Amino acid sequence: MNDAIEVSELTVTYGATVAVDRLSFTVGFGEVVGLLGPNGAGKTSTLETIEGYRRPTGGSVRVLGMDPGAKQALLARQMGVMLQEGGIPARMTVHAALGLYAKFYDHPEPIDELVARLDLGRVLKTPYRRLSGGEKQRLSLALALIGRPRVLLLDEPTAGVDPEGKAAIRELISELRAASVAILMTGHELEEIDRMVDRVLVIDHGIQRALGSPGELRQRFGGEGVEFSSDDELDLTVLARRIGAPIQPVRPGRYRVEAEATTQLLGHLVETLSELGIRAHEVATVTASLEDIYLQLIASPAATLPEDDRVSIPDQVESAPTVSARDADSNGVTPSSREARPILAQATSEVKMTLQQGEAALLTLVIPVLGLLVFGSVKFLPIPAGVPSRVNFILAGAIAFGIMASGMVSQSITVAFDRNYGVLKRLGVTPLGRGGIIAAKLAQVVVLELIQLVVLIIIATIMGYHPEGNPLVFLLGWVLATAAFTGLGLLIGGTLKAELVLGLSTLLWLLLLGVGSMAVPLTSLPGWLALIAKVLPAAGASEMILHGLAMSASVPVWAIVNLVIWGVGAPLLAIRFFRWS
Structure with a gap:
């Protein structure tokens, strides 16, 4: 393998629009290549294909000899990506972000060294939303470097950074080049690009305009x-x-x-x-400056540089050693811990951020408790036959209500805004991957629901709750309901625009509350409405939890079938249609 990144005849289309048109280039180990072009030139489509987010329409892309679309999770352990902007939760501090990302990798870069090199010591306790533009860029670069990557993709690394910070970034990139790291960067600060890169690739409307070293471009177009x-x-x-x-x-x-x-x-x-x-x-x-040449190339699309006019890379750095999974295991990292550690770290971070947000705590903890207190005390509302007490019935409804709030409403809103602000996209190029993110989200919901369950049962016991039913039925219903509503939340948040999600999730929440047998039993609804309710997941969840926790009668078959279908189908649909951004 002579090159870290190999792009051959890459074509990316969106319907009838050609974003990238038969683009070919390489990035060698120990080489820095600048990818330049105006907005809409195809740079983002090219980078997303290299990152594994997008499948090419034609041609091929190989990173470290692998197809990034098929091997994204494996490549994530050896590839660092710096997004142009965003990608960190607004309330997360710099120290928390660095600590979280360090846990995604087997042998991360020491945080103290990154903090010192990128001058982040003064803002370690500062939430991301309060950082300046330059501080955000330096943090973003730190997160891209923390896994000791062999391939590094940088999107405008010096944008908004002060002169001292730019000098530090240039020095750092020079050291990475010397360490045989392959670097592909984009940017609009062409003076900075000129000082850092070995070669420049200029594209416009997805078509290559020139490829060569800055010196070669000056000779031809200077x-x-x-x-x-x-x-x-x-x-x-x-x-x-x-x-x-x-x-x-x-x-x-x-x-x-x-x-x-x-x-x-x-x-x-x-x-x-x-x-x-x-x-x-x-x-x-x-x-002529690189900017002069760039403007000339964009204004004169016919100008191109022969592809063989490229900087050669010394043989000793072209074949940089790889780090295999077996080597990592010999250092004390087992495959199981490698997979579990990032998920546990992300789930822990998600729980902490949820509990720190007043609106999320209100939605997942306070409202279910208020529902239990209010509806458990109301005497005129009916309860199903065979239920020992009103509190037993309302407790089951409050638990189902809490699962719906934590799994569907909270997750859909969180995921939608995480997509909108690039949080999921940044996480997607870490070893956490798609499956890890979904597993972490599910683990977060389970933790919050366990807190809900303990609090609700304690309050219900004080109110006169008497345990009834089969604990195994309750456990099955609780697990299936969690899977169903979390799957729905991920499906809604992972596919729709953030602006639509808040209204839609709230509307569904109210609809399912009304017909979900949480406050009013199905037998009190009109026949046609009760029939519709039996198709929706809320009623199935309420019935299984009620019969497992607060009622000794056997579970209706329709409730089991309903919840199995939703509990399996909703997560599968979420995985199938989940989008990073």
């Missing part, structure tokens, strides 16, 4: 020469003949002699202008 200004009327044909080099207007009153900017040319130009009686001023040698 426009090096001598410029001067004059207010006189000039015959450029005559002047160019006398000078022996072409002359082009740069702007009104400003002209460039397009030739190598030597002292001989400068002296010859001054002498010739004097002989012709041309009054000139501001005579100076010029060398």
Whole structure:
């Protein structure tokens, strides 16, 4: 394997729109490549394909010899990704973010070293939402580096960073290059790009415009020469003949002699202008910047550089050693702990953030308790036949209500806004992966529901609750209800826009509360409405929990069938249609 990243004839389309058109390039070990282009050029589509988020329409992409779409979870242990913006929960502190991401990897970079290198010590206890733009960029870079990646994808690493921070980032990238890390970066600060990269790839409308080192691009498209200004009327044909080099207007009153900017040319130009009686001023040698070349390339799509004009990478860094799963295991990391640790870390973080948010605590803990207190005390509402007491009936409803709030409402809103702010996308390129995120979300819901369950049973016991039913039936109903409502929450939040989710989840919550046998038994509903209720998951959850926890009669078959279908189907649909962003 000679290159860390190999992109061959990559094509990405969205319907009839071609975002990337047969793009080919490589990034070698120990090489820094800058991917440049205007907004809409296809940079994001290219990066997302390399990251494994998007499948190519045509062509192929290989990272460390693997297909990133098929091996995203495996590559995540050796690839670091820095997003352009966002990706951290607003309330999470810098220290918490670094601590969380460090737990995703087998052998993370020491946090203290990253903090010192990227000057994050002053903001360790600062929530992400209060960081400046430059501080957010430095944290984002730290998270991309914390897993000691062999391949690094950086999206505008110096945007908004102060001069001292830019110097530190340049030095860090130079050290990573020396350590044989392959780096692909994008950016609009072309002066910074020019100082960091070995090669530049310019694309526009998904098409390659140029590929080569900054020096090679200057040789071909550079426009090096001598410029001067004059207010006189000039015959450029005559002047160019006398000078022996072409002359082009740069702007009104400003002209460039397009030739190598030597002292001989400068002296010859001054002498010739004097002989012709041309009054000139501001005579100076010029060398085209990368920005000049970039603008020229974008304005002239036909210009391209041959693909074989590339920087060669020394043999000793092309074959950088790989770290196999077996090697990692020999260092004391077992496969089971490797999979479980990131999930446990993310689930713990999710629970902490939920409990720190007043609105989430209200939704998942306070409202179910209030429902138990209020409806458990109301005498005129009916209860099903065979239930020992009103409190028994309302307790089952409050537990089902809490599961619905934690699994469906809270998760749908959280997931939707995490998608909107890039939190899931950033987590998706860590070893946590899609399955890990869903498992962590489910674990979070289970923890919150256990807290709900303990609190509700204690309060219900004080109110006169008498345990009845079969604990195994309750456990089965609780597990299936948790899977069903969490699956629904992930499905809604993972597919719809954040603006729609809040209203939709609240509407479903109220609908299912009304027909879910939580406060009013199904036998008290009109026949047609009770029939509809038996198809929805809330009624099945309430019935199984009621019969398992507070009622000795056998569970209706429809309730079991209902909850099995929802408990299995909703998570599968969530996994199938889940979107990162």
